Amino acid sequence: MFEFINTLLIGITAGSIYSLMAISIVLVWRSTRVINFAAGGLALASSFVGAAVLEKTGSFWIALPLAMVAGAVFSAFIEFFFLRPLLKRSGDKGAEIFLPIIATLGLLGIIKTILSYIYGERIGSLPPPLSDKGFIVSGESIALSPMRILILGIVLLLMISLTLIFQRTNLGLSLRASSFAPEISRLAGIRVDLIRTVGWAISGAAGATAGILQTTNGSGSVAPESFEFSLLLVFGFVAAVIGGIESLVGAVLGGLTLGIILAIILMYVGGSLVFIAAFLILILILLLRPQGIIGAKGGRRA
């Protein structure tokens, strides 16, 4: 029982980080109908910014927000200078529909190459700002540490802010309207192009947070060829698909579900199966419930 609760706690923490990555992917999908594989690279680049700021200032509390700003700027930059011109020119005939997705894969490679060029063999260091030693409950150490609580707190805070922005503000209404019906939105006077860039920026900030938290929760350091970040991208994408790719709530539920399932497999089956399990879940969802766990058939939700 004790072991199982610990497994759940590990799964929920890891899952909450996948949720952030899933949110990053869902936001871009909703605003431009592009699966953004570059999100993994953007998270990586933002984490390097976070590590650099941490080295200079020594404060995680300055490093995290600045990394989020960097993520937003990088992401908006990519939308504005690469995806926007590309989408204006590409159509929906034959192989053209693959253009944007190939482009984001290419960008992922380019970002990693640039980081390798800048950093070479050096790594960015992002140690946990709080203790990651588990609390002691009746003589035994549980998988809940101050650092884990901090991670859950940050993720929760971001999700509440995003929900408020999307549901309660004019910007949120513009974001939702532009993703559901760009033409009607333009006729209503919404600057849809600008709103799309904002959507990408928010996505970049969410991805940056996922990257920083993944690093501090994991090895504590970030390298240009980081396997941790490849996992983060894949798990974030699987979580987004579990949640139905359209929905922010779905992305959160998808991330938590995936985190818990993978933690159980890691604990009771074996670490080598985790990656395969994630792909199996992806394929099962696509076969059995392509609309995601909360998606209604053909329906779209905020």
Added chain:
Amino acid sequence: MLRIENLTVDHGAIRALHGVSFSVEKGQLAAVIGANGAGKTTLLRTLSGLNKASEGQAHWGDHNILHSKPEKLVRHGISHVSEGKSVIPELTVSENLELGSLWRRNSKESSQSKKEVLELFPRLGERLSQRADSLSGGERQMLALGRSIMSKPELLLLDEPSLGLAPLVIEQIFQAIRDLTTAKGLTVILVEQNAMGALKIADIGIVLNLGSIAAIGSAAALKDDPAVRAAYLGF
């Protein structure tokens, strides 16, 4: 006043409008009628900036409206309600309305406009927090019109508001369009398949055929013109 000269629009290799010229005085309601494929929708989409013109001029007041983006033209008082009950089904009725006034960035004016719309279409008021896809066809058309009014338009471009509606509802919608035109001094271009209904409420009528103007004149005269009746009104 809306002044259109020699407007020509191509869809790829197909010419949808051939040198169309006409003008509509401020405060007039112009009905544009004609068969499917006559270029009616293309005309509206070009005036609202969704389609590009190949040749010609279009002025709303002193402002040249060709080659502008739709979101910019809204700021010059031009509002286009596109074909097929142009509401966003995933948003609530209230959100659909608010969408129309977002660009004004003035919540006081926005709630004033909302009050006006709800007075005009009280049924929307009972459904403010429902999703728009729960509305009937007629209610959706009211919502689309309402959203357009929220943007404080001076020139209203309406594409087939009667499409797929029951006769009684069509009458209501047409009456609302006529009342709005008069009460707010709007200029309206009403594109319709329902030629008789549209000419009844319009001041002037324009008959399009294969991308060119086949007849133009006062709505009353067109309604009684035997050639127009035979070709476009079906009796």
